[in-house]
Amino acid sequence: MAITEPTSAHSDGAHPDAAQSDPARPAAGTAPPVINQTPEWAALAAHHAEIADVTLRDLFARDPHRGETFVAEADGLYLDYSKNRITARTIELLVALARRAGLADRIEAMMRGDRINITENRSVLHVALRAPAGTSIVVEGPDGEKTDVVPEVHRVLDRMTEFADRVRSGVWRGATDQPISTVVNIGIGGSDLGPAMAYDALRDYSDRSLRLRFVSNVDPTDIREATVDLDPATTLFIVSSKTFTTLETLANARAARQWVVDALGEDAVAHHFVAVSTNAEKVAEFGIDTRHMFEFWDWVGGRYSMDSAIGLSLMIAIGPESFRELLAGFHAMDEHFRSTPFERNLPVLLGLLGVWYRDFFGAQTHAVLPYSQYLDRFPAYLQQLDMESNGKSVDLAGRPVGVPTGPVVWGTPGTNGQHAYFQLLHQGTTLVPADFIGFIEPNHPGVGDPDQHVLLMANFFAQTEALAFGKTAEEVAAEGVAAELVPHRTFPGNRPTNTLLAPKLTPFTLGQLVALYEHKVFTQGVIWGINSFDQWGVELGKVLAGRIIPELTDPAAKLAHDSSTNALIRRFREARRS
Numbered sequence: 043m044a045i046t047e048p049t050s051a052h053s054d055g056a057h058p059d060a061a062q063s064d065p066a067r068p069a070a071g072t073a074p075p076v077i078n079q080t081p082e083w084a085a086l087a088a089h090h091a092e093i094a095d096v097t098l099r100d101l102f103a104r105d106p107h108r109g110e111t112f113v114a115e116a117d118g119l120y121l122d123y124s125k126n127r128i129t130a131r132t133i134e135l136l137v138a139l140a141r142r143a144g145l146a147d148r149i150e151a152m153m154r155g156d157r158i159n160i161t162e163n164r165s166v167l168h169v170a171l172r173a174p175a176g177t178s179i180v181v182e183g184p185d186g187e188k189t190d191v192v193p194e195v196h197r198v199l200d201r202m203t204e205f206a207d208r209v210r211s212g213v214w215r216g217a218t219d220q221p222i223s224t225v226v227n228i229g230i231g232g233s234d235l236g237p238a239m240a241y242d243a244l245r246d247y248s249d250r251s252l253r254l255r256f257v258s259n260v261d262p263t264d265i266r267e268a269t270v271d272l273d274p275a276t277t278l279f280i281v282s283s284k285t286f287t288t289l290e291t292l293a294n295a296r297a298a299r300q301w302v303v304d305a306l307g308e309d310a311v312a313h314h315f316v317a318v319s320t321n322a323e324k325v326a327e328f329g330i331d332t333r334h335m336f337e338f339w340d341w342v343g344g345r346y347s348m349d350s351a352i353g354l355s356l357m358i359a360i361g362p363e364s365f366r367e368l369l370a371g372f373h374a375m376d377e378h379f380r381s382t383p384f385e386r387n388l389p390v391l392l393g394l395l396g397v398w399y400r401d402f403f404g405a406q407t408h409a410v411l412p413y414s415q416y417l418d419r420f421p422a423y424l425q426q427l428d429m430e431s432n433g434k435s436v437d438l439a440g441r442p443v444g445v446p447t448g449p450v451v452w453g454t455p456g457t458n459g460q461h462a463y464f465q466l467l468h469q470g471t472t473l474v475p476a477d478f479i480g481f482i483e484p485n486h487p488g489v490g491d492p493d494q495h496v497l498l499m500a501n502f503f504a505q506t507e508a509l510a511f512g513k514t515a516e517e518v519a520a521e522g523v524a525a526e527l528v529p530h531r532t533f534p535g536n537r538p539t540n541t542l543l544a545p546k547l548t549p550f551t552l553g554q555l556v557a558l559y560e561h562k563v564f565t566q567g568v569i570w571g572i573n574s575f576d577q578w579g580v581e582l583g584k585v586l587a588g589r590i591i592p593e594l595t596d597p598a599a600k601l602a603h604d605s606s607t608n609a610l611i612r613r614f615r616e617a618r619r620s
């Protein structure tokens with residue numbers, strides 16, 4: 043692949059850190075180093091032994107300007123990483139580790155369209171989904187055929203724009219000639235979580251006269267509750283599935299189709315169903331006219347697809363202009379990632395800090411705590427992005443990784459979490475590094491007296507301060523607390539956090555945030571030498587479920603599972619028979 047119009051600060055298109063890469067770095071496509079056997083890893087382990095007991099109180103006392111120096115910024119998105127258990131030396135050593143892992147080359151390989159998803163022999167080009175018109179990314183397919191993917195991306199974006207405008211303006215009509223009032227996206231995983239999260243996040247930018255709903259679970263409750271109060275005559279279904287073979291999505295789509303056909307007849311399907319997929323054949327087989335299909339490509343991973351046609355429902359909700367602002371935010375972060383030295387590179391810093399806690403402090407989880415109700419579903423979105431990408435235990439060469447990889451990612455919006463699990467974050471025995479995400483301007487200024495956004499943000503700043511510095515037994519005792527209560531009211535502190543502060547939650551900011559985490563996950567995958575772009579771990583359960591389906595409906599079906607599974611199936615079958 044070649045980027046004919048490099049937008050990075052480096053005219054040769056190379057990452058600035060490429061020049062400083064260790065000569066022993068792996069070439070793209072070769073086996074990664076066994077990372078915990080490198081001198082850089084050993085240096086980090088020795089450094090960890092030295093500073094493991096140093097507290098954030100010590101670090102801030104030693105360097106009063108720490109809060110102004112351990113910071114980085116990308117297009118207004120500000121990262122304060124000073125409240126981490128690190129020194130400048132830690133960053134130096136982590137950056138050296140990134141160089142040893144060949145991160146700069148891997149970034150270039152991804153952005154060049156190399157087939158870095160080696161187990162599926164695919165390019166990984168979600169960055170092309172937000173490449174500006176007029177740029178060019180030429181990809182060579184397995185058959186040697188070369189395609190410039192950027193014009194393709196913009197052709198589909200234009201089709202989406204036209205369709206979204208028609209639905210929003212009421213030009214697109216249902217079978218009874220009424221305009222659409224509700225759009226229901228049917229999809230799961232990457233074909234659901236992205237648009238569902240972004241619709242919530244950007245509700246303030248959405249057309250309030252249109253309703254958007256998301257159906258993902260094969261549990262019949264989901265489709266039933268989504269449609270129970272809807273009129274089929276004014277409902278549009280978008281069936282979103284990369285493969286168009288996913289059990290949950292096809293079952294829900296069939297139920298929705300039946301619901302429409304029962305009310306409006308077979309001919310109504312063309313007016314009430316469109317598809318988003320890479321698989322035209324399966325879309326046609328399902329009975330959706332492929333003229334009403336919006337395509338994407340096998341070089342877009344499901345969990346990296348919210349800015350492809352998978353975002354069609356979102357585009358209908360927020361409008362094409364806001365959708366393009368979202369893409370601009372993604373692209374700005376892509377450019378930051380590809381052209382900023384590692385020491386100031388937001389995704390690289392977040393990725394390396396995550397490795398520091400996961401591998402050297404043994405932290406098993408990572409919390410993401412957005413101080414915005416609109417980002418309610420952001421942690422759930424990140425769960426797939428991070429855990430499906432980096433929940434791996436063998437490296438690119440098929441060897442055991444040998445070090446802990448992706449953490450358990452979770453979180454909910456502040457301040458709700460404060461009244462639930464923050465007790466454990468402050469005084470529990472588990473180390474939980476956390477990202478706090480907040481916004482300077484509210485989406486709804488002037489609500490409350492005193493201003494509720496100020497109340498929210500006071501909590502935002504207070505929590506990272508409390509987590510970092512805690513409250514010593516002496517401080518508690520000095521407040522006159524009874525001696526027997528002092529241990530209970532002491533806060534150990536020293537709990538690391540990152541603070542991400544953005545001007546306002548806008549489509550652009552959301553794009554930046556999602557791309558930030560995409561590239562953080564990429565950075566960590568490179569350090570661990572794993573393939574962040576396949577998901578074989580979800581397959582076994584799917585195959586076993588396929589085997590069990592007929593066993594649940596045929597009481598005579600022979601059961602050949604283990605004794606636990608056999609007994610459970612028998613109990614289910616017998617209860618259903620009586």
Ligand code: F6P
Nearest residue numbers: 230231232233283284285288344
């Ligand atoms: O659960 C595995 C998975 O393949 C995800 O990676 C993907 O996002 C989801 O299923 C949905 O797949 P599809 O878009 O093909 O229906």
